[in-house]
Amino acid sequence: MASLNVAGKARKERRKFTLDRELVGYIKQVAKERNKSSLSSALEELLLESRLRSERGQIRNAMAAYYDSLSGDDGAKLREWGGFAESQFPRTK
Numbered sequence: 001m002a003s004l005n006v007a008g009k010a011r012k013e014r015r016k017f018t019l020d021r022e023l024v025g026y027i028k029q030v031a032k033e034r035n036k037s038s039l040s041s042a043l044e045e046l047l048l049e050s051r052l053r054s055e056r057g058q059i060r061n062a063m064a065a066y067y068d069s070l071s072g073d074d075g076a077k078l079r080e081w082g083g084f085a086e087s088q089f090p091r092t093k
Helices: 021-033 039-069 072-087
Strands: none
Touching (some): 021 039
């Protein structure tokens, strides 16, 4: 996680990466489509989206493991409620 400066804003850390040309082309395309001011901001957004998907997947797997570990009527009822609750939220990519 980035550290904060005096004003409370996250400081950026300059890094140099070597990427496949095809990936650079994709980042350029994303920057253009999303009206990003730089390739860095487009890449940062893509990485944050990937991180969020990963974290959501981990949470989803942990919840599934919990419900799968339950047995008997209580487990069935909680799995039913869990399925209902999931149906109430829009699906994300």
